[in-house]
Every structure is written in structure tokens, then in C-alpha cells.
Amino acid sequence: PHIGGSSGAALAAVGEIISRSTLAALRGEAVANAVNLPTATLESAELARLTRVAGAAGHLLGVLSSGIPEAVIMRIHGEVVGAVAEHVFLAALSEGLQHWTTTRVTPVNARIVAEQHRIAARIVAADGRQPAPADAIDFSFEAAGDGAHVVRIRWSGGSAGIIEVDRFSLDHPLAGDMLITHHRDRPGMIGHVGMILGRHDVNIAGMQVGRHYRGGEA
Template sequence: DVGKWQRNKYVGVSLVGKTLAVLGFGKVGSEVARRAKGLGMHVIAHDPYAPADRARAIGVELVSFDEAIATADFISLHMPLTPATNKMLNDETFAKMKKGVRIVNVARGGVIDEEALVRALDAGIVAQAALDVFSEEPPKQDSKLVQHERVTVTPHLGASTMEAQEGVAIEIAEAVVGALKGELAATAVNAPMVPAEVLTELKPYVELAEKLGRLAVQLVAGGSGVKTVKVSYASSRAPDDLDTRLLRAMITKGIIEPISSVFVNLVNADYTAKQRGLRITEERILLDGSPESPLESIQVQIANVESKFASAMSESGEIKVEGRVKDGIPHLTKVGSFEVDVSLEGSIILCRQVDQPGMIGTVGSILGEEN
């Protein structure tokens, strides 16, 4: 086509008045929304963990996933690849979209079922797709998706511009200078900032805190956004003798990392929680007895959500999990109002059984047969 004057081949569509659905309303998604508003687009977004006030501030309406994909003329993807988002766009979801929708994926390749996307393109459901990411990178040269005439591809460029590279270099230099001056490095990926002796004593409790947060968030039903978390520490030590910053950071890490692509540490935990509209409160329960051990138990409650597992709900309506350290190993000791004693290692299956003889043996046999 070099040298040919083919104007008809490059006829596009106007963005003014069109509806853009931003799936994943984090830092990148919200910036895309701002720019789309400037182009005269109506912008909606889906992200169960995005603060509604942040969306309203830029004139964006938060809607359900089904509403977003059904009403959009354009769909822009900005979510992490997690078990919940893996192949989120598939044959079933493509069938719910407007005919002629256009899709941009600059998130992760696995959020789209690529074979289903080819079928949707061939069927005319998807008019065009622009892809910067793929489930296999680099994709095979004979890939039907890459070769499709209505697909524009780039080699996972991300923010690959001269200005961005210069900006990253400056940010790194400033962070190093700040650290050398003794300042907190806000972009540090591993900065415990806790005395070595305290860290050694808290180590098993740090692991317990993260695992309780991770377990609690996995009990939240998919459509529920986690906004309010209460953490209770039961200890014989006086509050001044127990620094919970690291424990709170690890609970935050356990809650946020399974549902996002953000890496959480002691430095950025509070900031990351605030950005996601997550409010974490702490309670100290002072116990009688010798304060040899720093903690007796940690309890994590998530309020105002629905649960995948009804028995995980407390009598007051929150998801509740509790644990303690036994012989240096984190143990789960309570789920909802049920007392348990399970080592928090490997995979855990939660199931509510009929109270009759033989059920434990039956469940055990099924698990054994399925290996």
C-alpha cells in the first residue's frame, strides 16, 4: 500500500458523544478517563475497589461490569491480572457488548480470551482492537490475532517515551539522594524501618497478619468493594510496648495485593490504602498475664460486604477471621463465629457440612480421589 492514496481505508469514527468504559479505575484508568472527558466522551468505569468520590470528582460514573460492557462504544482495560480478571473478556461477555465496540488493552494480556476476541472480530461484534499486551509475549508471528486486519498491535510499549524515561531517571536519583539524607524513600519496595530485634520477635506475627488479610479478602464476594477493615490485637503488653505499624502494613498488603497489581510495604501501605478508599482502624485488647509474647491473637474484620462463605460472617454482619502464632507457626483460630485450629499453610478449603455421621469421611474421600 506504500505510495497509494487510499482515503477510504482510513475512515474512522468520532469520539465526541461516545461512551467509554474504563475497566479498572486505578491511577492509570483515572488518567485515561480525564483525557477522554476532554475529548467530549461520556465516561463510565467499573472497579469494585475504586472510591466513588474520586470518580465523581472527574465526572465519571461507577457502574457494574455488565452495565459497563453493554453500554460502551469503547472499552479500555486497566486492571491487573488476577484469578478474578483472568479471561474476563470472553465469548460470554463479548455477546453482551454493542455490535461495533472498539477495545483497547494496555493492561495485561490474560484479561482477554484471545481466541474469543478473534471470533468476536470475525462476527463483527468488535469492530477494532488495539493491543499492547498479550497472553504470550512476544506473540507468535502467525497468531490469528496479530495478523487480523482490524487489530492494531504494539510490543508492550507501556509508557515508553523519551519524557517518561527521563522522568523515571530523575525520580530514581531523587529517591537515592533522599535515602542518603536519611529521609523515608516513598518508592522503596522493601523498607521495614523497624529495629532488628523487634523485627525478629514480630516475624511470625507479620506472616500471620498478611495471611489473615489475604484470607479475609478472598472471602469477600466478587461484587463487593472492601472499604472498612477493623483489626484487633489481643496482647498482655502495654500499647506503648507494641508497635503495630508493620502488622497493619502486612494486613493491608494481604488485603490489597490479591486484588490489584500494587506491591505493598511498610512505607506505602497507608498511602495505598487511602488511594483505594480503604479505611483501616485498630483496636488494642489488653489481657492479664505475662507479656512474654508480643501478641495473643490478631482479628481482622471486613464490614459492609457480602461473603462467598456465609459462615465467615460474624453475628454483627462482618467477615471475621482470627489467628494466633503457635510454636512459631501462624494458625487460623476463628472464622465468623466458629472456633477452628488450622495451620495457615498451603491451601485451605472452607465448607459447611450437614451435621450427620459420616460427612467428614465422605468429604475426605472426595478430596483423596481428586488428589
């Protein structure tokens, strides 16, 4: 916002907005009033929930992709305002770039950093082969390169969560603190993971497992 408040109270209010926006940018959160970001149409609390999960998806892409990808692509399954889509994409892109580069990245400078590292950053409409439910919007994030990885999130009823990781669908959306393992499907694997976590005093609140076929990837 501009800093030309006409009174002491106005200047104080504007200063508070600028301070909150600056802190949000430094924390990598959605910045509603950034000059080089579009104005979002969601309420700030809703946008924060959505971008937080998008950031988690981007973080996961960064972990899954060992090298710098050729492109980061977000596919939208459903109807969403362009400004909201940009905020969601930049939240994911900035988190991924934190893993792929040594640059300090926030949603505000994410596209610039991606361009500097020759990473194509694109938002596209999905082709409709994997549509979202009528009351939801899905965002699929792909890190394309030598080995493509995809994380899909769903926004429905004011809440968001991760619903798919590398073609493994989840029965319930994931959000919050989580551990994701990639292994071969074989007897005893779930118990083995539980024992490791137990030795480190980590409690399991919930668990989901998935596989493509018996004895295959899980």
C-alpha cells in the same frame, strides 16, 4: 538506611541492606528499614513469622469478602508495641488489597492504596470481651461491609497461627498450607471433602471441624 558509607566496605554493607529490604518489600514481607514504616522492636525472624501469618489472615479475608469492604479493622487483644502492631496490620491489609484491587500492593504502600479506594484502615484496642490468654496476644482482622468477615490470629511463645475464622474457633492454630471449607453440617461431608482431595493426590496432615449447632453452618 543512608547511602553515605565512608569506605568501600561500608558502602557494600549498606548496599546489601538496601537490596535485602527492597526484595522483602517486593515479596510483600516485613521491611525493617522502610522510611515510611515504623521501626519494629521484635527480632526480624520473629517479626517475619508474625507478619507471615497476618498476611495469611489478610489473604483469607480477601477470599471471604467478595467485594471491596468499607473498612479493614485490626483489634488487638493484649499489650503490643505500636510499631509491631503497624507491621502486623499492614501485612494483613496488603494481602487483602491484592484481592480487592488491581494495584500492586505491599506493606509499604498499603495504607495509600486503601485510601485511594476509600477503604478505612484502622487499628483499635479490643473491648476485653474476648481476651487473649495471659501469655499471648491476639489480633482480630475484620473486613467490614455488606457482610463482615473476621479472622483472628494468636501470637504466643514466638509462634503464630490462625485460631478463628468467622466465629468458628479452632482447637489448634492454623499455619502453612491449608484448605478452609464453609458448608452445612450434615453426615458424610468430611468424607466427601477427603475423597475430593484424594482424587487430586492431596494428603491431609490434620483436620479441624467446627459448627455452631447441629445441622447449621460448619
